[in-house]
Amino acid sequence: MIRFILGKLLYLVPTFLGVTIVAFGFVRVLPGxxxxxxxxxxxxxxxxxxxLLEQLGYDQPIWRQYLDFLGRLFQGDLGESLVxxxxxxxxxxxxFPATVELxxxxxxxxxxxxxxxxxxxxxxxxxxFDQISMGAALIGYSMPIFWWGLxxxxxxxxxxxxxxxxxxxxxxYYFPEVTxxxxxxxxxxxxxxxxxxxxxxxxxxxxxxxxxxLAVIARQTRSAxxxxxxxxxxxxxxxxxxxxRRVVGVHALRNAMIPVVTTIGLQIGVLMAGAIxxxxxxxxxxxGKWMVDxxxxxxxxxxxxxxxxxxxxxxxxxxxxxxxYGLINPRIRHV
Amino acid sequence: MTTYSKLLMSAAxxxxxxxxxxxxxxxxxxxxxxGFDPAPYTAGTTFxxxxxxxxxxxxxxxxxxxxxxxxxxxxxxxxxxxxxxxFHLRPGVTFxxxxxxxxxxxxxxxxxxxxxxxxxxxxxxxxxxxxxISYEYFNSMDMGxxxxxxxKVDDLTVRFHLTRPEAPFLANLAMDFASIMSKEYADQxxxxxxxxxxxxxxxxTGPFQFVAYQQDAVIRxxxxxxxxxxxxxxxxxxFAITTDPAVRLQKxxxxxCQIMPYPAPADIEAIRADGNLTLMxxxxxxxxxxxxxxxxxxxxxxxxxxxLNMAINKQAIIDAVFQGTGEVAKNPIPPTMWSYNDEVQxxxxxxxxxxxxxxEAGVSDLSMKVWAMxxxxxxxxxxxxxxxxxxxxxxxxxxxxxxVSYEWGEYLERSSATDRDGAVIxxxxxDNGDPDNFLGVLLSCAGVxxxxxxxxxxxxxxxxxxxxxxxxxxxxxxxxxxxxxxxFKQEAPWATIAHSTVFMxxxxxxxxxxxxxxxxxxxxxxxxxx
Numbered sequence: 117m118i119r120f121i122l123g124k125l126l127y128l129v130p131t132f133l134g135v136t137i138v139a140f141g142f143v144r145v146l147p148g149x150x151x152x153x154x155x156x157x158x159x160x161x162x163x164x165x166x167x168l169l170e171q172l173g174y175d176q177p178i179w180r181q182y183l184d185f186l187g188r189l190f191q192g193d194l195g196e197s198l199v200x201x202x203x204x205x206x207x208x209x210x211x212f213p214a215t216v217e218l219x220x221x222x223x224x225x226x227x228x229x230x231x232x233x234x235x236x237x238x239x240x241x242x243x244x245f246d247q248i249s250m251g252a253a254l255i256g257y258s259m260p261i262f263w264w265g266l267x268x269x270x271x272x273x274x275x276x277x278x279x280x281x282x283x284x285x286x287x288x289y290y291f292p293e294v295t296x297x298x299x300x301x302x303x304x305x306x307x308x309x310x311x312x313x314x315x316x317x318x319x320x321x322x323x324x325x326x327x328x329x330l331a332v333i334a335r336q337t338r339s340a341x342x343x344x345x346x347x348x349x350x351x352x353x354x355x356x357x358x359x360x361r362r363v364v365g366v367h368a369l370r371n372a373m374i375p376v377v378t379t380i381g382l383q384i385g386v387l388m389a390g391a392i393x394x395x396x397x398x399x400x401x402x403x404g405k406w407m408v409d410x411x412x413x414x415x416x417x418x419x420x421x422x423x424x425x426x427x428x429x430x431x432x433x434x435x436x437x438x439x440x441y442g443l444i445n446p447r448i449r450h451v
Numbered sequence: 452m453t454t455y456s457k458l459l460m461s462a463a464x465x466x467x468x469x470x471x472x473x474x475x476x477x478x479x480x481x482x483x484x485x486g487f488d489p490a491p492y493t494a495g496t497t498f499x500x501x502x503x504x505x506x507x508x509x510x511x512x513x514x515x516x517x518x519x520x521x522x523x524x525x526x527x528x529x530x531x532x533x534x535x536x537x538f539h540l541r542p543g544v545t546f547x548x549x550x551x552x553x554x555x556x557x558x559x560x561x562x563x564x565x566x567x568x569x570x571x572x573x574x575x576x577x578x579x580x581x582x583x584i585s586y587e588y589f590n591s592m593d594m595g596x597x598x599x600x601x602x603k604v605d606d607l608t609v610r611f612h613l614t615r616p617e618a619p620f621l622a623n624l625a626m627d628f629a630s631i632m633s634k635e636y637a638d639q640x641x642x643x644x645x646x647x648x649x650x651x652x653x654x655x656t657g658p659f660q661f662v663a664y665q666q667d668a669v670i671r672x673x674x675x676x677x678x679x680x681x682x683x684x685x686x687x688x689x690f691a692i693t694t695d696p697a698v699r700l701q702k703x704x705x706x707x708c709q710i711m712p713y714p715a716p717a718d719i720e721a722i723r724a725d726g727n728l729t730l731m732x733x734x735x736x737x738x739x740x741x742x743x744x745x746x747x748x749x750x751x752x753x754x755x756x757x758x759l760n761m762a763i764n765k766q767a768i769i770d771a772v773f774q775g776t777g778e779v780a781k782n783p784i785p786p787t788m789w790s791y792n793d794e795v796q797x798x799x800x801x802x803x804x805x806x807x808x809x810x811e812a813g814v815s816d817l818s819m820k821v822w823a824m825x826x827x828x829x830x831x832x833x834x835x836x837x838x839x840x841x842x843x844x845x846x847x848x849x850x851x852x853x854x855v856s857y858e859w860g861e862y863l864e865r866s867s868a869t870d871r872d873g874a875v876i877x878x879x880x881x882d883n884g885d886p887d888n889f890l891g892v893l894l895s896c897a898g899v900x901x902x903x904x905x906x907x908x909x910x911x912x913x914x915x916x917x918x919x920x921x922x923x924x925x926x927x928x929x930x931x932x933x934x935x936x937x938x939f940k941q942e943a944p945w946a947t948i949a950h951s952t953v954f955m956x957x958x959x960x961x962x963x964x965x966x967x968x969x970x971x972x973x974x975x976x977x978x979x980x981x
Contacts, residue, residue: 147857148858148859148861149860152860152861152863152864153859153863154587155587155591155863156863157863159867159901159902160901161900161901164590171585196583199486201491201582201583202651207666210666211667266697269698274701274704277705281698281705281707282693282698283691283693283707287477290671399668399695401665401667401668406667409482409483
């Protein structure tokens with residue numbers, strides 16, 4: 117098992133180096149630069165433009181800029197945002213808990229509903245439940261997030277007034293950030309109603325962000341279950357006279373979970389992409405929205421630092437999923 | 452400061468607000484501020500959150516107008532030659548007492564000198580107090596070469612010596628970059644080795660004092676209990692950052708905020724129909740235009756430019772693109788600006804005459820590029836659609852148009868080039884309400900290769916602008932600008948397209964809000980009905 121883990125870790129090194137190149141190159145490939153955007157309609161004289169580029173170090177050859185970036189990176193320095201002048205790592209860490217909180221809630225919702233729905237649809241194949249749930253999954257999968265979010269806001273916050281429109285907690289509550297996770301901090305604050313307010317604010321964004329992963333997980337679970345249910349060992353288990361529940365819940369489900377766990381792991385990337393839109397529409401102060409703003413401002417250090425950190429998180433999650441995979445399916449460890 | 456002390460601080464402030472019923476105004480702002488030191492930035496969103504609530508300037512814009520009135524300076528004198536401005540500071544003004552700073556003295560000349568020297572003098576330790584900082588507004592208003600030095604006459608008197616007479620100087624001092632900072636606070640930050648906090652924990656003299664900022668989410672202010680211009684009707688001011696205009700409106704309708712900027716044009720009718728909301732509107736201090744490159748044939752011929760202008764159906768653009776939220780522009784400055792020349796006649800929309808004029812000018816089978824900006828701006832909701840309408844109009848007079856667009860930064864750069872081809876759609880929003888800020892920046896010879904996208908250098912026009920700039924009497928200046936507008940119309944370096952309308956929806960409970968023609972959003976004097 118240790119060799120398996122070490123082998124996986126070793127793979128990460130070249131991947132991470134590749135990511136540094138992509139993260140560094142990405143913003144620089146985009147046309148326009150931060151100085152021009154800052155100057156706006158007013159324009160800027162060539163002399164002043166040159167002066168500002170020099171001041172920011174962007175007059176250097178690109179390879180030297182990359183090596184500087186790499187050198188500072190190994191000292192744990194991601195640089196300062198060109199816009200806010202704050203350290204990129206600090207900004208990321210300030211905003212990241214909000215994204216993680218939302219992503220965890222979304223993936224939990226997607227898993228807790230998606231897997232049972234998939235199993236049920238597979239077991240009752242062709243039933244009205246199968247038809248409706250898989251139809252709904254298809255719609256959910258193809259729903260434009262922005263439109264879906266706005267629709268929910270108009271219905272639940274506007275017309276029915278059940279949920280707040282946006283933000284993480286009512287503005288009435290104001291307490292210090294301890295963990296950055298609003299659900300925990302609101303409990304720690306001891307203020308009456310703070311936790312309830314935080315939960316209420318989480319509902320709609322969680323639903324919106326969970327929609328696509330939920331659809332994917334449900335469909336994946338259904339098809340994996342159908343495949344496994346046709347296997348000989350399932351028939352044998354049934355022939356042995358094992359209770360139906362045990363056959364489905366243990367023999368079939370455990371084997372069907374292998375591709376499903378992989379799918380859930382892959383959804384982390386999808387969640388990050390979905391977070392950008394979800395956070396924008398729900399004014400959720402997370403890294404998705406921050407990345408979009410940084411890209412529009414061509415804030416090179418923020419974009420490259422942010423991309424790198426997000427990639428690191430996704431890689432870490434995938435590593436964990438790989439390890440879990442090994443746990444579920446012992447054969448994989450030896451491959 | 453720790454988060455706990457921030458909390459204690461805000462708790463203390465809330466208690467000070469007497470009783471449990473603190474009056475709070477929530478503003479659904481459109482974006483995050485870049486920082487809280489206004490000088491290094493140029494974005495209105497940043498100024499709304501920093502310079503407007505927290506700081507004051509020597510002189511201020513009178514609310515709802517572009518008139519310059521006393522601010523931290525009670526009065527001032529200008530020398531005969533226009534080279535010396537002497538300001539008499541208001542006595543008894545104090546900076547905010549916050550958890551991170553307690554002032555020991557009142558505002559004095561040192562604060563004023565510090566506020567400008569840090570932007571002007573590269574050797575000043577505060578010039579580069581954090582990496583990569585620069586003072587683009589100060590630079591682009593040419594303040595560096597304009598101010599020769601700043602002299603402390605006594606504690607409450609400060610004198611600016613200028614290198615040349617410059618009439619818009621006073622209006623420049625009312626701009627956000629000229630906000631007055633506390634030298635004492637800066638000294639304290641320097642001594643404690645945390646200079647960068649000047650941009651995170653602002654201390655000013657303004658109507659509201661900064662309490663806390665949760666990045667990309669909420670900014671909290673409390674009313675300044677010792678404000679020199681009177682106590683605020685509300686206790687707390689909160690900015691709830693909400694980037695999407697449709698979501699802002701939902702929040703406003705749900706009562707999660709009481710006032711918001713920049714509604715989507717498509718929502719205007721729904722807002723008008725909502726009995727709980729009030730919609731304030733005002734002509735924006737802006738212009739949308741299409742600039743020909745007057746250095747490249749055939750656009751070097753004014754007759755060709757005028758002919759093309761006559762081929763554009765501007766009302767159709769107002770109806771289709773601005774959806775009625777704008778008016779046709781005939782001058783390069785908006786009608787709300789002093790010196791606007793209403794006697795100027797706009798070129799009529801007359802395709803037949805336009806075609807004839809083009810023939811007379813010897814232009815046939817003309818193919819040209821029209822540049823459409825890739826972004827929405829306050830003066831232009833949809834440049835691509837505008838370009839398409841112009842393309843149709845020009846086709847009617849036999850001119851073939853290819854629409855081009857680039858990424859925004861690149862668009863701005865390429866459109867500045869003197870050898871650029873075709874006509875560029877762009878616009879401008881006024882900085883300080885002075886006509887020079889439009890006519891001088893966008894159309895004088897000095898702007899060629901930069902903000903003057905028509906690359907138009909007309910000596911007669913530029914002479915008038917320069918003369919107006921050094922004339923101190925406003926009536927005299929207005930007359931010179933009026934003449935300049937006549938020349939502009941004859942020479943037609945631009946097709947002037949539109950002046951857009953700015954909207955501000957708010958709850959019916961909001962009282963005393965005044966829209967700024969300069970587009971800033973400020974909340975001093977605003978109250979909420981119970």
